[in-house]
Amino acid sequence: MEETPTFPCADKITFDDEKSAKTAAIVADWQHELAGNLVPYRCRYCSLWHLATKN
Numbered sequence: 407m408e409e410t411p412t413f414p415c416a417d418k419i420t421f422d423d424e425k426s427a428k429t430a431a432i433v434a435d436w437q438h439e440l441a442g443n444l445v446p447y448r449c450r451y452c453s454l455w456h457l458a459t460k461n
């Protein structure tokens with residue numbers, strides 16, 4: 407991607423679909439010991455998926 411508009415989420419990791427985001431969330435949980443604290447959500451700006459931290 408190049409010359410894309412700057413979204414508030416520009417520095418976030420993006421995923422094409424919910425399944426990918428969920429898979430990444432599980433992996434991130436293992437790596438960062440945030441077990442169960444990451445939840446995928448559909449972004450209103452870029453229409454892709456990101457991971458949010460609960461709390």
Ligand SMILES: [Zn+2]
Nearest residue numbers: 415449451452
């Ligand atoms: Zn986004």
